[in-house]
Amino acid sequence: MMAKIHEVAEAAGVSISTVSYALSGKRSISPSTRDRVEQAAARLGYQPNAGARMLAGRRTNIFALTEPFRPDTHAPTHMSFVLATSIAARRFDYDILLLTDAEASAGMRRVSASGLVDGILVLDVAPRDDRVALARSIEVPTVFIGVPEDAEGLVCVDLDFEAASALAIDKLADAGHGRVGFVGHSEDAYERSNFPRRVRHGLEVAAQRRGIALSVVSPREGEAGRGDLRDGLRRLLQDSDVTAIALHCDDSAHRLVLAELAAARLSVPGDVSLVSIGSTFDTGSLSTPIDRIPLDPHASCELAVELAARLADGDTVEAGVRLLAPQYRDSGSVSPPR
Structure with a gap:
């Protein structure tokens, strides 16, 4: 068990404050007193805590x-x-x-x-x-x-997630897309973390500003979410007006989207344009490279x-x-x- 400062004080025959001053160097202490304190501390295995070091003006780094x-x-x-x-x-x-x-x-x-x-x-x-x-x-x-x-x-x-979402919408709107699908996180994630809701809110505001209709897919987490994502994508692809999809999801969801598009014999970007928002992985290394606005x-x-x-x-x-x-x-x- 680590020695306490009062035990060092008793062993050295000084007050607790003298021990503190001797070990911290905060005040001038006679050499003989400092030696007694240091010897007592070494004998008892006493180490000043980090708080004491900070009070002495020393950083812990x-x-x-x-x-x-x-x-x-x-x-x-x-x-x-x-x-x-x-x-x-x-x-x-x-x-x-x-x-x-x-x-x-x-x-x-x-x-x-x-x-x-x-x-x-x-x-x-x-x-x-x-x-x-x-x-x-x-x-x-x-x-x-x-x-x-x-x-x-x-x-x-x-x-700036709102600006990232606006950048994605502007890119799609400038290309001529009028209805955009959005593959996002689970509803639980929008309550648990702040950045997913900032992405979604940014998309909604930018889409309204550019006159774009937004169709949202919000799959559950875990294995059930993969089925939700497939079903949501199929609904999006059945809507002939949806010609682009914005993605704010993990790498496995990106791969599933590409697999579903390939299964439906839809090409990127010929049939469907894709933009990834806030990804921390390299979407350029996917089977089909995807434009991205990265989170660095x-x-x-x-x-x-x-x-x-x-x-x-x-x-x-x-x-x-x-x-x-x-x-x-x-x-x-x-x-x-x-």
Whole structure:
């Protein structure tokens, strides 16, 4: 069992505050007293906690990354953000402590109380996220990679999903498409995470602005969702007015869409145009390359880590939402309808 500071004080014959000052260097202590304290600490195996180091003005050079893992977590997407955050942190000489509690606020509360970290990065942000109130109540600098509904006073970084959706609709509208299908997430995902609803809302607003009719397919999660997706796609393809499909879904759903189009003997883009929104994987490597407006984990995580490092250094960072401009990657999957 680790020794306590009062045990070091008793062994050295000094007060607890003297132990703190001797080990932190915060105040001048006589050499003989410092030697007694250091010898007692070494003999007892005492180590000051991270909070004490922070009070002494020393950084831990650790950022916590709170990323709740749930049974429905899409691991490849989430891990791409974990990896991107870790790479960015190393460039700023920080290590990452990954908090995967399903109850996301628990781990965040734990590290903020211990003083173990210099900052906290928040992933998988829900519309009404418990970590929002917690971030406002703790002293540890916190940066959200994502945007909750109530972002007042927070530092947030994310792709501008609404602009990405508008970019997709404009591309299809400019090509002459008047009715567009949309393959999205399950309805549960729109309650659980904030970015899917921002994509869908952005599509609805942009479609109305351009006079485009939008037909939505929202399959369930898991194996049942594959059947939902097939049924939804067949309904879309039976509607002769649907000449394009926007995709905001995982890589397996993209492949299923391409397989269904091939089974129906429909070509891309000759019969149906496709655009992928917010993908973290390379849609250009699919059996049929698909135009994409990517979600780049490295860009958002790099900025988030930079802001967290500045906050840890005591710099003033203005609260607010910082949205990254979307970029269109053309793979030739959009053309005028026949």
